[in-house]
Amino acid sequence: MNPNARATYTGLVTVLASDLADVTSSDASLRRFLHGLPGVDQVGAQARATALGTRSIKTTAKAWAIDAAISMVDLTTLEGADTPGKVRTLCAKAIRPDSGGPPADEGVAGRGRPPSVAAVCVYPDLVETAVAALRGSRVGVASVATAFPSGRASLPTKLHDVRDAVAAGASEIDMVIDRGAFLAGRYQQVFDEIVATRQACGEAHLKVILETGELVTLDNVRRASWLALLAGGDFIKTSTGKVTPASTPPVALVMLEAVRDFYGLSGEARGVKLAGGIRTGKDAIKYLVMVNEVAGDRWLDPHLFRFGASSLLNDLLLQRHKLATGAYDGPDYVTVD
Amino acid sequence: MAKFPYAPAPESRDVARLKPSYQPYINGEFRDGTGEAVKTINPADETPLAEVSEAGEKDVDDAVAAARKAADGSWGRLSGTERGKYLFRIARAIAERARELAVVETLDNGKPIKESRDVDIPLASAHFFYYAGWADKLGYAGFGPSPRPLGIAGQIIPWNFPLLMAAWKIAPALATGNTVVLKPAETTPLSALVLAEIIAEADLPPGVVNILPGGPSIGAAIVDRAADGAIDKIAFTGSTEVGKIIQRSLAGTPARLSLELGGKAANIVFDDAPLDQAVEGIVNGIYFNQGQVCCAGSRLLVQESVADELIVSLKRRLSTLRVGDPMDKNTDVGAINSAAQLAKINELSDSGEAEGATRWSAECTLPERGYFFPPTLFTDVSQSHRIAREEIFGPVLSVLTFRTPDEAIDKANNTPYGLSAGVWTEKGSRILSMANQLRAGVVWANTFNRFDPTSPFGGYKESGFGREGGRHGLEAYLAH
Numbered sequence: 001m002n003p004n005a006r007a008t009y010t011g012l013v014t015v016l017a018s019d020l021a022d023v024t025s026s027d028a029s030l031r032r033f034l035h036g037l038p039g040v041d042q043v044g045a046q047a048r049a050t051a052l053g054t055r056s057i058k059t060t061a062k063a064w065a066i067d068a069a070i071s072m073v074d075l076t077t078l079e080g081a082d083t084p085g086k087v088r089t090l091c092a093k094a095i096r097p098d099s100g101g102p103p104a105d106e107g108v109a110g111r112g113r114p115p116s117v118a119a120v121c122v123y124p125d126l127v128e129t130a131v132a133a134l135r136g137s138r139v140g141v142a143s144v145a146t147a148f149p150s151g152r153a154s155l156p157t158k159l160h161d162v163r164d165a166v167a168a169g170a171s172e173i174d175m176v177i178d179r180g181a182f183l184a185g186r187y188q189q190v191f192d193e194i195v196a197t198r199q200a201c202g203e204a205h206l207k208v209i210l211e212t213g214e215l216v217t218l219d220n221v222r223r224a225s226w227l228a229l230l231a232g233g234d235f236i237k238t239s240t241g242k243v244t245p246a247s248t249p250p251v252a253l254v255m256l257e258a259v260r261d262f263y264g265l266s267g268e269a270r271g272v273k274l275a276g277g278i279r280t281g282k283d284a285i286k287y288l289v290m291v292n293e294v295a296g297d298r299w300l301d302p303h304l305f306r307f308g309a310s311s312l313l314n315d316l317l318l319q320r321h322k323l324a325t326g327a328y329d330g331p332d333y334v335t336v337d
Numbered sequence: 338m339a340k341f342p343y344a345p346a347p348e349s350r351d352v353a354r355l356k357p358s359y360q361p362y363i364n365g366e367f368r369d370g371t372g373e374a375v376k377t378i379n380p381a382d383e384t385p386l387a388e389v390s391e392a393g394e395k396d397v398d399d400a401v402a403a404a405r406k407a408a409d410g411s412w413g414r415l416s417g418t419e420r421g422k423y424l425f426r427i428a429r430a431i432a433e434r435a436r437e438l439a440v441v442e443t444l445d446n447g448k449p450i451k452e453s454r455d456v457d458i459p460l461a462s463a464h465f466f467y468y469a470g471w472a473d474k475l476g477y478a479g480f481g482p483s484p485r486p487l488g489i490a491g492q493i494i495p496w497n498f499p500l501l502m503a504a505w506k507i508a509p510a511l512a513t514g515n516t517v518v519l520k521p522a523e524t525t526p527l528s529a530l531v532l533a534e535i536i537a538e539a540d541l542p543p544g545v546v547n548i549l550p551g552g553p554s555i556g557a558a559i560v561d562r563a564a565d566g567a568i569d570k571i572a573f574t575g576s577t578e579v580g581k582i583i584q585r586s587l588a589g590t591p592a593r594l595s596l597e598l599g600g601k602a603a604n605i606v607f608d609d610a611p612l613d614q615a616v617e618g619i620v621n622g623i624y625f626n627q628g629q630v631c632c633a634g635s636r637l638l639v640q641e642s643v644a645d646e647l648i649v650s651l652k653r654r655l656s657t658l659r660v661g662d663p664m665d666k667n668t669d670v671g672a673i674n675s676a677a678q679l680a681k682i683n684e685l686s687d688s689g690e691a692e693g694a695t696r697w698s699a700e701c702t703l704p705e706r707g708y709f710f711p712p713t714l715f716t717d718v719s720q721s722h723r724i725a726r727e728e729i730f731g732p733v734l735s736v737l738t739f740r741t742p743d744e745a746i747d748k749a750n751n752t753p754y755g756l757s758a759g760v761w762t763e764k765g766s767r768i769l770s771m772a773n774q775l776r777a778g779v780v781w782a783n784t785f786n787r788f789d790p791t792s793p794f795g796g797y798k799e800s801g802f803g804r805e806g807g808r809h810g811l812e813a814y815l816a817h
Contacts, residue, residue: 039763041783044614054451056346056666064341257613288341293657297340 024230030187034226040218040254049249052293053286059323062285063110066320068300069284070097070114073316074142074273074308076121078149078241084129087122089337091133094120098317098334110323117313118302119172123148124165131169142172142207146197149211149240151176155193162200173197174207174273174308176240179214182224190224194231207273207306208233212251213243221251225258229270237273241308246276252287256294259304269298275308281319284312343659346666348450353440358388359526361396361550362533364403365543371395372551377526380447381663381672381707389526392549397518397558401567403544404489404516411542412516413486417473424469424511426539431462431504434535438528442500443663445527447672447708448626450664460788461504464806467790468512471811475513478808484815486514487593488569491559493583494529495575496522496674497629497730503529505805506572507546513814517546518559518568524675526550553579563592570594572813574631577728577754577799595803595813597631597795599728600756602777603749604634604785607742608643610761614783616650619734622759622785624658624712627673628732631800632757634785636725637714638745641738648716648736655699655712662704670732673708682710682731689715689724694735720751728754742767746774755797759785778804 023033057065075094077086094117119140120130130141143165147153153161162173175197181189198206208228212221228236236255239246255272263269272295278284284307291299299305314334321329358374360367371393376385392400407413412420431438435458442453476482490510494502499521510517521529533548549555556579562568564586570593573583577598587594604622606615622634639647663671673679690696694715703709714734718725724735739745749758758777760768772780778796781787788794793809795801803813 038610038612041611041614041763044611044617044783047784048614048617054455054666055343057343058346059344061342061344068341292341300340 024188024191027186027188030191030227031185034187034223037222037226040222042218042250045218045250045253049253049290052253052290053249055286055289057285057289060109063320063323065285065288066281066316066323067109067115069281069288069307070313070316070320071116071118072302072306073117073313074119074121074275074306075117075313076241076275076308076310078121078123078144082123082126084126086337087120087126087129088133091120091130091139093313093335093337094139095134095137097313098320110320114317114320118306121174121308124161124168124170127165127168127170140171141169142174143168143170144174144176144240146175148174148176148209149242151178152180155196158193159196159200162197166200166202166204170204172205172207173201174209174237176209176211177224177228179211182215182220182227187227191227191231194228194233198232205234206232207235207237207271209237209240209275211240211243212238212248213245218250218254221254222258225255226262229258229262233270235271235273235306237275237308239276241276244277247274247278249286249290252290253294256291256299259299260295269304271304271306272299273306273308278307278309279311279315281312281316284316343667345662347662347664348440348443348666350440350444350664352436353444354437355387355441355444355527358390359530359550360390361392362530362537362546362548363396363400364547365537365541367533367537370550372555375523377445377524379444380524380674381704383706383708386444387527389530389550391551392520392555393551394558396549397555397562400518400547400549401489401562404518404547405567407542407544408486408488408516412545413514415514417475417514420511420514421469421472423539423541424465424472424508427535428462428465428469430535430539431458431465431532434531435459435462438500438531440664441531442528443671445525446496446499447663447674449668449671450666451668452626457498457501460790461501464501464504464508464790468508471808472512475811475815478811480812480815480817484513484817487814487816488515489567490515490517490570490572490814491563491568492517492519492572493556493559493575494519494521496525497626497631499525500528500532502574503532505574509805509810510572510814511545513811515570515814516544518549519546520549520551520555520559523550523552560586563587564590566591568592570814572803573597580801593813595795595805596801597803597805598756598799598801600631600633600754600796600800601636601726601728601752602632602634602754602757602759603636603638603752603775604759605739605745605749605761605771606637606639606643606647607760607762607764607767608640609763610643611763611783612643612647612650615647615761616654618759618761618783618785619651620654620658623734624655624670624732625786627670627710629674629678629730630786632779632786632794633730634757634759635729635734636749637734637736638739638748639736640745641740644736644738651714652697652699655714658699658701658712660699660701660703660709660711670712673710673731676708678730679708679710682729682733685724685727685729685731686713686733689718689722689733689735692722692724694718694722694724720748726752742771746771750774750776753799756800757781
């Protein structure tokens with residue numbers, strides 16, 4: 001237990017310490033808890049997120065941030081047109097994002113070969129292909145599941161989806177919450193589904209996609225974040241990437257505050273994954289600044305922070321070359337996968 | 338060690354194009370003043386930046402004569418439309434030279450470059466743009482069909498927002514057809530003198546704006562001219578102590594007066610506040626510009642039921658503030674403007690401890706040279722402590738608690754000042770009820786230290802009188 005916890009959220013601590021099961025035992029108690037969280041002032045959150053975006057990250061700091069960002073990427077392909085060939089190409093890139101250069105110099109960020117990404121993220125039927133392609137590497141295999149992206153299926157169907165992916169070797173499961181149930185106030189249902197998915201995951205890590213673009217308000221984002229954390233999600237994740245807006249700075253801010261405060265209460269550090277719409281290294285660095293200053297540098301780690309992205313990786317590589325050589329490469333100097 | 342240390346990101350000092358010496362601007366000319374030549378220093382490293390030739394008594398007379406000639410002559414006869422064109426030109430020139438002005442401001446004042454870049458200079462330009470728009474619409478401003486200018490405005494401004502305060506003073510005065518004799522603060526004359534260059538390049542007729550760098554004696558000379566009837570209006574922003582002296586000097590004379598003085602604002606946080614944003618608002622309220630802000634939220638009034646939780650969050654947030662070189666783009670808290678001001682902050686902070694309050698400062702390494710003070714807060718503060726009553730004008734927050742809205746109002750209003758206040762609650766009706774009862778010129782709801790040229794600003798009680806900004810700000814420069 002964090003020594004500051006008692007004073008961090010005095011009211012909540014009492015609840016948690018007395019009986020966590022009580023909080024999550026019914027719609028009414030969950031509602032009381034979630035609606036008892038401090039509100040989020042949208043204008044203020046936006047202002048704070050914008051202010052963090054004005055940090056000037058240069059030279060050595062930029063080199064560190066680019067390599068850190070690469071190591072936090074969940075390289076993603078979630079298309080109807082995905083094929084085993086496409087996934088194998090992606091996996092090769094995930095292990096070794098940059099073809100040239102000597103092996104990475106561990107001591108110096110930005111030099112040598114860039115790090116591998118954190119994971120590859122695919123649909124359940126392609127997990128097997130990805131697992132085979134990534135064997136022997138440190139890159140994980142994440143699979144979306146639970147009737148991704150809409151989540152509109154019965155719970156048994158969703159859980160079957162999860163078990164399929166886990167059986168095929170996925171080390172991480174990205175589930176979607178039932179936004180309809182959340183917006184209708186059926187918090188218990190959302191909670192129970194996450195708990196059931198958590199169990200179906202077995203050893204696999206669970207990322208809970210809130211689809212914040214459909215939750216709309218930052219108050220909802222905060223409540224959904226806590227709901228997912230209470231239900232045992234290892235990560236909370238912004239979006240499927242199929243809904244606009246996806247990841248935005250204020251949403252990331254509120255979710256980072258949630259994991260920070262959850263840690264303050266429980267002593268358990270849970271992760272955040274931002275997905276959708278992050279395409280430039282510049283944006284990624286702004287988010288790392290936010291992670292650093294809002295949650296703290298403990299979260300600057302692929303175990304606790306991820307970017308779900310596809311085109312972001314190439315921009316990070318271009319920025320990395322630029323930093324090392326002083327000149328921008330053309331788009332043909334990074335691979336199209 | 339930090340995982341992600343930010344590399345230094347210094348703004349270039351060359352951008353300021355500092356000259357070795359600066360002169361007063363009188364009757365459309367830069368010329369040596371009859372006062373002393375003094376060095377203005379960079380408070381961040383105590384090194385001299387440039388020599389400034391200060392104005393003397395004779396310069397005040399010359400400036401007043403030139404201002405009178407312009408008021409009675411070309412400028413006074415100009416149509417509002419034409420005056421507006423000059424103001425638009427100045428506004429654009431400030432925006433075009435924004436980066437240069439930001440660096441000048443940071444070097445001379447010590448404030449972080451991100452604040453001068455993102456707040457001071459854009460707002461200064463915005464004030465000129467805003468009042469430029471009023472110049473040809475004065476008959477519709479609600480002060481009668483044809484309001485007249487007062488004549489000459491003597492304007493004395495402080496060092497905390499040197500260029501912005503010059504803009505707050507000059508823009509409405511010119512929009513309404515007055516002429517100006519302005520004295521920037523002794524420790525921060527440079528940006529006003531760069532503004533004088535902009536005014537000269539805008540081809541404003543000679544004498545319309547005169548800028549006289551100098552110390553208190555020049556301020557006193559300008560006030561004396563007003564008492565003698567040579568200047569028609571004094572606008573002063575600064576300490577309550579000096580404001581009282583000025584008001585005494587002008588009592589019984591026809592000279593008009595507006596005063597914008599000190600403050601000891603209450604920032605009131607209710608238990609239903611958006612706490613994470615309240616923490617940001619508290620930080621903006623008291624650590625913005627090193628707390629050297631007359632409307633700073635220097636008293637935090639927090640409802641007892643959330644006090645512990647809020648203070649933990651606040652301390653955690655203060656620990657992330659980056660204190661140091663104001664020219665670094667990542668610096669959040671820069672240098673205190675002068676040794677004298679730093680001494681005053683130290684003295685009052687020491688009194689806080691001596692009177693029994695508990696002091697906490699963010700852990701940070703302060704630069705060895707220059708005038709720096711760590712972001713500090715006091716808990717266990719009573720209403721009777723000096724740190725709860727006197728304006729510290731530094732990055733020092735006094736935390737007090739309350740139990741009910743009535744108690745919050747009583748404590749917030751229990752000060753000789755009344756410049757600003759903040760209310761944090763998610764309950765709209767409570768915001769309105771608090772705003773009605775708080776005796777403060779500005780009440781911010783779920784935000785703090787937000788400024789806009791369209792919004793009037795000014796105080797109650799010992800915080801002064803008269804409004805600057807908005808339509809209301811025109812009145813201080815109009816006879817009607």
